Structure formats: structure tokens, C-alpha cells
Amino acid sequence: MGRDQAIGVVGATGAVGRVTLGLLRERGYRNVRAFASARSAGAEVDGLTVEEATPDALAAGDLDLCLFSVGTAASRELVPHAVRGGAVAIDKSSAYRLQDGIPLVVPEVNGERALEHEGIIANPNCSSIPLTCVLKPLHETAGVARVRLSTYQAASGAGADRMERLRAQLPADGDLEMDWEFDGEEFDEETKLRAETRKILELPELPLSATCVRVPVMVGHAESVWIETVEPLSPDQVRELLAAAPSVRVEDFPTPRGAAGENEVLVGRIRADRAAEGGGIALFLACDNLRKGAALNAIQIAELLAARRPVPA
Amino acid sequence: MGRDQAIGVVGATGAVGRVTLGLLRERGYRNVRAFASARSAGAEVDGLTVEEATPDALAAGDLDLCLFSVGTAASRELVPHAVRGGAVAIDKSSAYRLQDGIPLVVPEVNGERALEHEGIIANPNCSSIPLTCVLKPLHETAGVARVRLSTYQAASGAGADRMERLRAQLPADGDLEMDWEFDGEEFDEETKLRAETRKILELPELPLSATCVRVPVMVGHAESVWIETVEPLSPDQVRELLAAAPSVRVEDFPTPRGAAGENEVLVGRIRADRAAEGGGIALFLACDNLRKGAALNAIQIAELLAARRPVPA
Secondary structure: OHHHOOEEEEOOOOHHHHHHHHHHHHOOOOOEEEEEOHHHOOOEEOOEEOEEOOHHHHHOOOOOEEEEOOOHHHHHHHHHHHHHOOOEEEEOOOOOOOOOOOOEOOHHHHHHHHHHOOOEEEOOOOOHHHHHHHHHHHHHHHOEEEEEEEEEEOHHHHOHHHHHHHHHOOHHHOOOEOOOOEEOOEEHHHHHHHHHHHHHHOOOOOOEEEEOOEOOOOOOEEEEEEEEEOOOOOHHHHHHHHHOOOOEEEOOOOOHHHHOOOOOEEEEEEEEOOOOOOOEEEEEEEEOOOHHHHHHHHHHHHHHHHHHOOOOO | OHHHOOEEEEOOOOHHHHHHHHHHHHOOOOOEEEEEOHHHOOOEEOOEEOEEOOHHHHHOOOOOEEEEOOOHHHHHHHHHHHHHOOOEEEEOOOOOOOOOOOOEOOHHHHHHHHHHOOOEEEOOOOOHHHHHHHHHHHHHHHOEEEEEEEEEEOHHHHOHHHHHHHHHOOHHHOOOEOOOOEEOOEEHHHHHHHHHHHHHHOOOOOOEEEEOOEOOOOOOEEEEEEEEEOOOOOHHHHHHHHHOOOOEEEOOOOOHHHHOOOOOEEEEEEEEOOOOOOOEEEEEEEEOOOHHHHHHHHHHHHHHHHHHOOOOO
16 A cells, blocks of 8 residues: 555646645655546546546546545535545545534644544645644644634635636736625635634634635735634744644745745744733744645545555555 | 915825825816926926925925825925925825824824824824724724734835836736834834824724735735724624714725725625624725825815815905
8 A cells, every 4th residue: 555555636637636646746656547527538637647537437446545626516426436436535625524424634633533534534625724733733732712814815725717817817907806605794715714623623612703815826825813822822932832833834924925835834923912811822824725725635634544554464 | 275275295206196196186176286306306297297305395385285105214304394384294104103293194083183283294004094994983882992903905005116016927926925124023014003093093002913914916905804892793783883984885895906996995794703702893894005095095184174274364
């Protein structure tokens, strides 16, 4: 197993799919197949010929692992077939994230939950992953009491069409977009971010308020975050805790440009929240939404499973 | 006086200066002169020939009002000469904003302070103006207790050079910039925003935490704001208060593009702060940083003075 396992990348021609193929190649995986819709079948991507992602192809029983980066409807349709064929499915859509019994995993935060899977493991939203990487070490030490954040989300988080739209746009027309689906008083994106953060940190009541905004940036999500903790933490303590945290790098001024192409969550601007009564911290993070925010996190889940799986006799 | 008063626009060739000239023309002012540095003297701007802004020219005694939109150092040098010549100076730099005895004025918020001037009135920062327009009606009704905000600031707020840099940038390279001057653990921009908001609202201890970010947008600042009030306010109450507030327009989804070219502060996404214990509100605002955020606010200060000035015998 390990680098020899048979891996299917479903949605291989999308923004996240392409990054997934590149990361698998870089990491020495030798038995990778690319799947996409009928429209892309036969095309070449990252040196592979794209196969059509039909239920039968995914259920054929020759895949150990399937990494899905397709839309929610396509995931709902196809993931069960891959599982039926005996593959473990790691799904990057929101189809299964909040379903009871399905682990929602950031390896550095709640990796042990991945081992409880029954075929499907959900990969969190590209904003939830970096946020929980930063919240977890603070929570372990001081208890996270409440969180507020504004996001600066890149076009690539909304897929290839949005990237095209930004490429076609004159910079002079740059605008912030706030056109996500609406869910009561919140955007779906904001509701997801709260629900997923609660599930990953196992804090089902965590008070969290998010305002999600898409900015004219191609790659790299950023978040401006206020965190109140039960036990007060000084900015120096937070800096120390985050410097020691896995997949987190402390920098003075994290930006999307600095995070793009990197595997770590960059965090900086760590300072006292001048509006908090007790222990409050303000900070800013940036993360490559296609890598740690999506493709890399899914591969890390797969590697965690491979490392914990008993060696075959 | 009124539309006949002799007005000097100093810094007439800059981004804010040009908008100032356009607004004065639209509003029927007939006696306007354009001043700029020696480099621009003789050039044409908005149908006017630019005069050099020398101390002598400004102190000559033939100006009733001087609107300054030049850098802080140039304001410190030139403003006193205009005042010496008998003009009222409305200064858009940060030179005088926090100086005791100098009014810092948003007409809809603390217009009466303008009448206490001794020659100089300061125009607030382009982020402080829309924020205080929104905070004031909430404060009057329920008492503002604490404020947190993340900004999405347009390139034009940093002047013509920054606009050029954004124009030259491929959209694919779009990045968030965080390169303001640093002041302890905060950016100057963040420190200013707190100090100015406190002065304008006359709440010298107001707890306020800001994270200021420049985004690849040409015109239009936006702010994602959390406001806690002493008396709880429902989102509906906030919507009603803001709908009735001067220079504020309630919209579902304010964006910089929607605010550009408009005279009002757009505010929306008004909802309960899901992270607040008591009365907390989350909202999003957008404002044309060159108009209400700068040029228009200064002209409104001038018009407030003109309206209150005794008619000459």
C-alpha cells in the first residue's frame, strides 16, 4: 500500500483536482487515475488520460482510495459507488460534512476521527481548515470561548468559472463579491463555517460569527479573526503556541500571495483584542485554499489512514 | 457667500482633489481655484489652470475657504498660511485630526463641533467617516459598548500611485496588501481609526479593535463590523435606525462597486452577532472613499459653516 495504492482522483480537471494530481505526483504516488465528467473524458491532465467517472467505473473494485473534488450533487451521486466498490472516499464537497457518523477531518486537529470512518471521510471547507488549525492549539491550552471572523476569499475557492471571470476583469473593475447562496440571515458559507468548526473542534455550542467575502485575488484565502479564550492568553503566549503547532507558520504579515503554493497556514498580526474585556486576541491568517484548504488536506487524511493501517501479511 | 465664496482646492491634481473639483462644479460653486505643487502648476484640471500652492499664494487674503487634500507634511506646512490669509482650512490629511481644539467633523455625526473652529477643521480618515455615520444612530439609541471591524480598503484610498500599481497588475496577481506604517502592534491606520472614532463620537474610552487590509479594488472601501450595544438592539431595530439616519442607505448586499459614485454610506448584512452574549449586531458597509470618505465630507463641512454663518449686512 502507501505510495502503491490505487488512487482515483474524481473531478481531476477542476482547480482542486489539478492541484491534487500535482501533489500526488510530487509525493511519489505511482498508481493514480484521473476521472471527470463525460465532457472531459479522453483529455490529458498532468500526464494522465481522463476516464469518465461513471458509477460502474468507480465501483469496479480496483481502487483503494477515491479523492472527490466535484460539486455537492455529483458527490452525493458518485461517492456511494466508490465505497460500494471497496474504496475509501475522501470527499471535498459539502455533501457529507455535517452528516452524523461521517468524520470531518483536519489531520492536525482531529486526525483520530478519520480512523472511525465507514467508507466516507469529509474534507472541510477551505475556510474552516485554516481556522481550526489555528484555534486548536489555543483551545487546548486556554479554551476557545468565542470567535468572530471576516474572510477575504480567493476566486479559485469558487472554482474555475470564477477564476475565468476574474482573469477577464480589468483590475479597475475589481469588486468584492457577496453572492453566495443565502440561508436565513446568513450566507451558506457563513453557516457552514460555524457548523464545521464546531464539529471539527467538538465544541457543539461554540459561539462563532463569520462574515464571508470574496475578493479579487486568484489564490489564497485570508481571515481576520478575533478569538476570546476562557483563560486569558497574551499575544506572546499565542505566538509561542502557534509557532509550535503543526502546519502553522507564524509570520509578521501573512498575505494570500505569501501563502499561495505553500503547504502551511500562515498566521500573524497577533495582538491583543483592544475591544475584549478579558482575554482576547486579534490575528490574521492566510492559506492556499487549493492546497491545505482542499487538496493537500485530503491527501494528508489518506496518508494518516495509510500510516495507521495494519501492514498486510 | 455660499456658492460665490472663493474656494481654493489644494492638491487639485490628486485623486481626492479631482473629485473635490467635480463635486464643487456639480453643486454650482462658481469661484473655485485649483492649487498644486510646482510640478503641476500650469496644468489644466477640471477646466481650471493649476496655480502653485505657495505660502504666499495661500496667504494672499483672497480665499474664503481652502480644501486641502495633500500629504500630512504638506498640510502642516501650508494650512497655517491659508489661515493666516483669512481662509477657513478644511484639511483631509491626518496632520490636525487628533489635535486638541481642532474639530474633527462628520457633519451628520458631530456637525455642531465645526462651529467651534479657530481656522482649521479636520476631515476624518476615509474609514472613520462611514463607520461613525453608522455607529452614531445606534449609539444615540442604545449606547455603543464595543466595536470590532475588518476593512476592505480600495487602492484609491492610498492615492494615485497605488491606483497605478493596481492598474498595472494582472488580475491573476491580485493580492491583499498590508504594508501601512507600523505603530507598536498595530498599523497606523488601525490606531487612527480607533482614535478618530473616539474623538468624533466623544467616547474617549470606546473599546475598538480594527484590522485594516487593502484589497485589489479601485474605488470603494468596505467594512465588516461587529457592534455591541449597552441596551440590546434587534437586527430589525438597527435596520430601522439606519434607514432613518442621514447619509446612510440600507441595502441587502453593499459592495464597493455599488457604493462607487454614490454619496451615501451603504449598509447591509444586518444580523445578530451569533458570537455576542448580550446585544450584538454584525453588519457590512461600503462607501465611496473619494466622495463621502473624503471630498464630499469636506464640502459638506463647508456647507454646514456657510448655512450657519450670519448673512453679511
